[in-house]
Amino acid sequence: MTGLRERKKAAIRQAVHETALRLAVERGIDNVTIDEIAEAAGISRRSFSNYFTGKEDALIHPDGQQIRAIVDAVRTRPPGEPAWAAMRAVIRGIVREDEQTVQGWAIRTRLALQHPAILAVQLGKHAALERDLAGVVAERDGVDPVRAQVLATAFLAGLRIALRRWIQEELTAHPADIIEQVLDEMEKPFT
Amino acid sequence: MTGLRERKKAAIRQAVHETALRLAVERGIDNVTIDEIAEAAGISRRSFSNYFTGKEDALIHPDGQQIRAIVDAVRTRPPGEPAWAAMRAVIRGIVREDEQTVQGWAIRTRLALQHPAILAVQLGKHAALERDLAGVVAERDGVDPVRAQVLATAFLAGLRIALRRWIQEELTAHPADIIEQVLDEMEKPFT
DNA sequence: GGCATACTTGCCTAATGCGCATTTTTGCCT
DNA sequence: AGGCAAAAATGCGCATTAGGCAAGTATGCC
Numbered sequence: 001m002t003g004l005r006e007r008k009k010a011a012i013r014q015a016v017h018e019t020a021l022r023l024a025v026e027r028g029i030d031n032v033t034i035d036e037i038a039e040a041a042g043i044s045r046r047s048f049s050n051y052f053t054g055k056e057d058a059l060i061h062p063d064g065q066q067i068r069a070i071v072d073a074v075r076t077r078p079p080g081e082p083a084w085a086a087m088r089a090v091i092r093g094i095v096r097e098d099e100q101t102v103q104g105w106a107i108r109t110r111l112a113l114q115h116p117a118i119l120a121v122q123l124g125k126h127a128a129l130e131r132d133l134a135g136v137v138a139e140r141d142g143v144d145p146v147r148a149q150v151l152a153t154a155f156l157a158g159l160r161i162a163l164r165r166w167i168q169e170e171l172t173a174h175p176a177d178i179i180e181q182v183l184d185e186m187e188k189p190f191t
Numbered sequence: 192m193t194g195l196r197e198r199k200k201a202a203i204r205q206a207v208h209e210t211a212l213r214l215a216v217e218r219g220i221d222n223v224t225i226d227e228i229a230e231a232a233g234i235s236r237r238s239f240s241n242y243f244t245g246k247e248d249a250l251i252h253p254d255g256q257q258i259r260a261i262v263d264a265v266r267t268r269p270p271g272e273p274a275w276a277a278m279r280a281v282i283r284g285i286v287r288e289d290e291q292t293v294q295g296w297a298i299r300t301r302l303a304l305q306h307p308a309i310l311a312v313q314l315g316k317h318a319a320l321e322r323d324l325a326g327v328v329a330e331r332d333g334v335d336p337v338r339a340q341v342l343a344t345a346f347l348a349g350l351r352i353a354l355r356r357w358i359q360e361e362l363t364a365h366p367a368d369i370i371e372q373v374l375d376e377m378e379k380p381f382t
Numbered sequence: 383g384g385c386a387t388a389c390t391t392g393c394c395t396a397a398t399g400c401g402c403a404t405t406t407t408t409g410c411c412t
Numbered sequence: 413a414g415g416c417a418a419a420a421a422t423g424c425g426c427a428t429t430a431g432g433c434a435a436g437t438a439t440g441c442c
Contacts, residue, residue: 005409005419033397044422049399084381120315124307127314149352150376157344165337185341187381190275196388196440224428235391240431 013051013061016041020058021107029055029115056121060108063122066101067129067156070094075136083137083148087155088183095176102175109163130156158186204242204252207232211249212298220246220306247312250302253295254313258320258347261285266327274328274339278346279374286367293366300354321347349377 019041023032034055038048052058070090077086095102112119130152138148162182166175210232214223225246229239243249261281268277286293303310321343329339353373357366 003409008408009420035397045398046400046423047421050421054398082382116315116319119318120311123314123318124311127310128307146352146356146373146376147379150349150373151381153348153352154345154377154381157348158341161337161340161344182337182341185337186345188338189380190342190345190378191273194440199439200389226428237391237393237431238389240429241390245429 012041012043016043016048016051017058017061020055024055024059024111025107029059029111029118054121056115056118059111059118060122060125062104063108064125064129066094066105067126067133071129071132071136074133074140077140079140081140083141083143083151084155084187086140087133087137087151091159091179091183092176095179106163106167106171106175109160110167113164113167126156126160154186155183158183203232203234207234207239207242208249208252211246215246215250215302216298220250220302220309245312247306247309250309251299251313251316254299255316255320257285257292257296258317258324262320262323262327265324265331268331270331272331274332274334274342275346275378277331278324278328278342282350282370282374283367286370297354297358297362297366300351301358304355304358317347317351345377346374349374 016037020032020037023037023040032055034048035045037055037058038045041048043051048058052061070087073090073093074083074086077089081089108118108122112122130149133156134145134149134152137143137151138145141148141151143151159179159182162175162179165182166173166178169178207228211223211228214228214231223246225239226236228246228249229236232239234242239249243252261278264281264284265274265277268280272280299309299313303313321340324347325336325340325343328334328342329336332339332342334342350370350373353366353370356373357364357369360369
């Protein structure tokens with residue numbers, strides 16, 4: 001399954017992403033070309049296009065990884081646990097034991113807030129994975145597709161809101177608190 | 192305020208959008224260049240770039256108009272009415288008396304579902320206007336910013352989900368029903 | 383009726399997306 | 413150990429695009 005080849009590809013992907021992120025933060029995104037990223041990462045311009053569809057994609061890449069991880073984690077939660085509780089438990093665990101992940105997510109979200117093009121790509125990627133999450137929710141709770149979609153969408157939207165809040169507060173407070181607060185807020189009835 | 196000049200600009204915008212949409216539906220988006228859209232719309236290629244940042248932007252343009260209209264409508268709802276109820280009332284009114292609007296929205300959402308680039312732009316635009324909606328919600332309910340953001344986000348997300356459902360069902364059922372169903376679903380507590 | 387302003391357009395250049403053919407690498411199996 | 417089939421990297425080329433700049437043109441307004 002996890003052939004060596006695949007892992008190598010993943011490693012290069014990650015490396016290229018990190019290079020892109022570094023350059024983008026250093027000089028500002030608009031002052032970085034794909035050629036430069038490729039060269040700094042030690043691959044050809046053409047190869048860059050084999051890994052990513054563009055700068056934005058390279059910058060946002062880990063978002064996909066992480067949401068995928070969330071989806072998988074939810075899938076392996078104890079059966080019988082309601083989906084919403086499962087998702088909350090998963091994110092709580094990630095925030096507690098993988099501070100780095102949340103930090104990175106915040107950095108990328110900050111970029112997205114400053115550059116509409118990146119925001120668009122980020123939201124597009126999230127939307128794609130939202131499907132998967134909705135699928136897991138559906139088979140977990142055995143609820144109808146609409147309900148599953150609503151739960152999945154609400155959850156990811158909640159994460160984004162929390163991230164934005166955290167960033168607005170200059171990353172001072174503890175992210176866990178803000179996430180909990182926002183998700184609590186989503187649990188309150190809207191009416 | 193609404194100078195003649197502005198309205199003319201808006202009219203051209205609209206015309207260019209319609210041209211772009213027509214061509215995109217006819218030949219498929221990837222087989223349409225900006226040059227062709229510009230020529231078919233009777234403006235120069237360079238002017239196209241003055242109106243829109245790209246093909247996707249031109250295609251999605253009315254989404255902005257409509258969400259803006261929703262925001263304005265919510266703003267002028269009777270004071271004292273809770274924001275969530277106000278938003279529901281507004282969308283109900285639009286669906287009832289402006290079938291065309293919803294139809295158009297569906298067409299564009301269908302395009303977005305088929306072309307990731309368009310989806311990204313659409314979500315980006317929605318996100319931008321979500322701010323405004325959250326602002327209106329905040330000053331209406333007098334709630335804290337997080338609550339307002341949650342309500343605004345949930346509402347727009349609900350609309351998107353409903354639109355997708357409607358499209359999946361081949362636009363058979365009545366859109367009003369699906370929208371009501373999804374928003375009802377969002378009112379149910381997540382826990 | 384004239385003017386200041388805003389809009390349009392053409393020109394130009396750096397940058398991008400991607401198909402295609404070629405070369406190089408690499409995991410793997412005997 | 414060694415060769416091979418598959419996968420990946422690369423180079424090249426072309427159509428397309430984003431957007432600055434400056435000159436021309438239209439137009440709302442006084």
